[in-house]
Amino acid sequence: MLHEVCACRAWSRGLLARRPFPGPDALLAASDAAVAELTARELAEALAGHPPIGRPEPGDPVSAREQRAMAGATAALRAEMHTLNQAYQERFGHVFLICATGLTAERLRDAIRLRVKNPPEREREIVRTELGRINRLRLTRLLDNPRPHTYADDAAERERMSTETTASVSTHVLDTGVGRPAAGVPVRLSARAGPGDDAPWTVLGDFATDTDGRCADLPPLPEGTAHARLEFRTGPHREGGGGAFFPEVAVVFAVVPGEHFHVPLLLGPFGYSVYRGS
Incomplete structure (x- = not known):
């Protein structure tokens, strides 16, 4: 400690x-x-x-x-x-x-x-x-806060990170092929401002999922962000299972100031799905 x-x-x-x-x-x-x-x-x-x-x-x-x-x-x-x-x-x-x-x-x-x-x-x-x-x-x-860190702490921290003018993001990756969290998956978070789809992306950082497949320590989005993008490098995770059909997955979604967006990725051998969680 x-x-x-x-x-x-x-x-x-x-x-x-x-x-x-x-x-x-x-x-x-x-x-x-x-x-x-x-x-x-x-x-x-x-x-x-x-x-x-x-x-x-x-x-x-x-x-x-x-x-x-x-x-x-x-x-x-x-x-x-x-x-x-x-x-x-x-x-x-x-x-x-x-x-x-x-x-x-x-x-x-x-x-x-x-x-x-x-x-x-x-x-x-x-x-x-x-x-x-x-x-x-x-x-x-x-x-x-002497007790062990929990994901309830992460939720409280995310709530503090979201303000009236900013939003926050978290994610986790589940490998549906084996029924377990996907640990060590590289994740890049980017943001862009403005209503148009041609606005440039700003990379906010590179991260990785933990042993529970979660990535809960992403930074808050800059003020004025309209869209966020999560890029998952799924190739290395699937290599042990005969190669990755989807070596990369990019997820773009709209954000609203003052809210938290938890966007999980369910990854299978030949398909994936994403959704807004809580």
Whole structure:
């Protein structure tokens, strides 16, 4: 569970070495102390567990939630953020780390614009501070919700992701040929704005179904989205059964702001079906 907070093993050991904790404040203070003790190599191990801003790892709902603002950013801002991420990583040798919770996409961009100019020593201390803030927030979330994660949590999270001006999407894939969920199926989510069918598509990210065949951590759709597209790379999943008759399945559907759209795929050897679920 601590690995979900921070990928650095030294941080986990440092935190546990300070037990027992009389209360939440003592736990958070112990986390701060463990972060302060990290060597440069251990800090790099912690950073390796964080994806670049704007590109959360598939199957990582924690980072996707923390970086939620980037999912609704314009294509131009996402492209600029990608360029800035590359420049930052070339300069400092690691990802740009910031406690993104509550920050808009514009503020995230402005922060990396400023910090990419920092001297390495100054930036290293800022990174350590940001790591401490992220660990604090994640520990607090664990304290507030200590029970195991369930799909009811996913539903609640999706409800929060949908606003009056945005919509959200989830999916799952069932292999009807074997009667089991299809795990590890690559899924790409795209969106387009405007009423016309000739509007360009914007790719929002690449993901994969989990062991239950679900893909519940998709980002919210940008404001103004008229259509969403789910592209399933079903070929690799069916290869073990003699090849895939449908190596790819693309599903395009209309969306309405403020609603959640659960669109499952039922995949068979020689046919498939989709529907709007709940």
